[in-house]
Amino acid sequence: MPVHALSEDLKSLIDKLIQLKQVPPTEPIVQLSLNTVAMPLISWLASQTQFPRIYWHGRDRIEEVAAIGACKDFRFETGINDQQLAMAYQEQRALSTNQNIRYYGGVAFDRTIESWPEFGNSRFILPRIEFRRSGSKFSLLVNLNFAENDHHSEIDKAIAAIEAVMPAKPLSPPKKIVPLGRSDKPDFERWKTLVEQVVEPKFNQDTPKVVLSRLTQLEVNEPIDPWMVMACWQGRNPNSFQFGFQFSPERTFISCSPERLFRRRQQELFTEALAGTTVRGLSQEEDIALANALLEDNKNSVENQLVRSHIVNMLTPLSNYVGADELATIFKLNHIQHLHRAIRAELKPGVNDFQLLQALHPTPAVGGLPRHSALNFIRQREGYTRGWYAGACGYFNKYESEFSVAIRSALFEPGRINLFAGAGIIAGSEPEAEWQELENKLATIMSILFEM
Structure with a gap:
């Protein structure tokens, strides 16, 4: 230009x-x-x-x-x-x-x-x-x-x-996508086997939580503008982090994630336990009833408490003070709602961002507990490479840094859209219900891609 x-x-x-x-x-x-x-x-x-x-x-x-x-x-x-x-x-x-x-x-x-x-x-x-x-x-x-x-x-x-900077042009108008095919890794039968392995009493006693995830691949025969999808997603879930990385024309990773890994302002740190999920209601009354049921649900409450306790334990050696909400609240998104507890810490002098990444990532909300055994299970049996999905994305500078956990995300490649979703598996988890949770978590991005 x-x-x-x-x-x-x-x-x-x-x-x-x-x-x-x-x-x-x-x-x-x-x-x-x-x-x-x-x-x-x-x-x-x-x-x-x-x-x-x-x-x-x-x-x-x-x-x-x-x-x-x-x-x-x-x-x-x-x-x-x-x-x-x-x-x-x-x-x-x-x-x-x-x-x-x-x-x-x-x-x-x-x-x-x-x-x-x-x-x-x-x-x-x-x-x-x-x-x-x-x-x-x-x-x-x-x-x-x-x-x-x-x-x-x-x-x-x-x-x-x-x-070489180009002027801003309107985004390409959304158009409905007709996929040529869909595949899930793992598929439902494999998923069922994995859930049953995690909830098996002997395994579960040593590893009380594993977050299993699924890669859903959609084959397409026309180019999809990932930034148009990002803009639509932003409109559907404005109270989430939205970010994207495109290192070449071949691949673009975008995410509309509700979850903060941490935000640091000098020595002050903010993080959270975001775990436990249900759907949104079709009416205000139904929505409130579902939220109350989530707050009272033992399986989801235990899952959120596990995440809260782990984060507090990991931050304690790095901090002069750590405080966490005792009671969970509801964090609402377009199609689903989560249990949420805020956590704040005052870091010790000299603690750097990479110590925080090492301590907090991956969180029990995307990996499991204990971290080492849960990650080993995922690494050996999940059946695909997560890459930056469920990773940590954000920025550093001298004064502050902020990172989000890259859930609710998509990787665009030539001829293919890769979608990701996960669910925390603990004692009492049922394969069919957890599989449906994956579908619920993909509902917003699916509606953008297929109802445009």
Whole structure:
């Protein structure tokens, strides 16, 4: 796109970059920013030709981010451990004092086995260009990595990226999808066997909870715009986290997840126990009755308490204080409702984000208890690679970080849509009821894909 067609704000950024050529950088990582006009961020992101493409929308609806390109890309495959990842990030973070610089990305559900192509077991990006919305204020940012690139050539790369920015176009209109086929891994018969193995008394005594999941693959013969699906999903469940990562045109991972892994503001930490599920009612009276039944249901209450207790126990060595709700409340989504307990901690000095990831991820709400034996069961018997599904996605910076658990998610590939859902299996779980819970959790995304 020629410079004369760029918005005035993009031109202003280019002017700032040209001026920066005359001044040696003060730090190895530099961020330029300016306030800008309101922008439909998903539409803008879908219109771009540069990769990666990253989207983040907080559950509180205050913050939204669309980012493209990369001036730093951390990608780790099988074999990397959290200490090495923490060391690499801490070294990178030390290159700037700017608290607004963020690294967006995620970690896989199981970092001991191979993950999806392009995504890695862990991958974090310092984007080249970001649009951020905070409340009603929009800002435009460009990041520069002088630690690994020549001063002038890095600025030239940034200018080229800005010149390649495309204007936002309307998203492609939704159209009903007719799948060529559907397959489930595991299928129902295998699912039934797995549930029966988990609830078997001898196994269940040592491993009281395993979260089993299912991959539903839909074969399609026409391209589906994942960002259009993301926008529709956002409209259906506005009180969820919404995020997406597209590292190439071949694969896009999107999620509309209700679950926060953690939010850190300096030494203050917020997390939650979100486990226990029922459907929504067709009327207000039925909805309230279903919520009350969920609150009184022993199986779901035990499941939520297990998650709460585990999180408190894992945070206690890292914290000066940990407090958790004694009583569960109801967290409502479009098609389902969950039991929810809020948890807050005051972290000890020096505790870093990767210690938090190591302590909290994967939570008992997506893995099970005890973690080691539950993960072994999943790894050996579930029958497919979860990848970033049920992983942790979000961002780091010096002042704060926020991660969501990547449930309610979809991976788009050429000719295929991969959908994921899981259910906590404890003593008393019944295969048919848990299978129906998977269907309930896919109801929103299925309605978007098949009723458009």
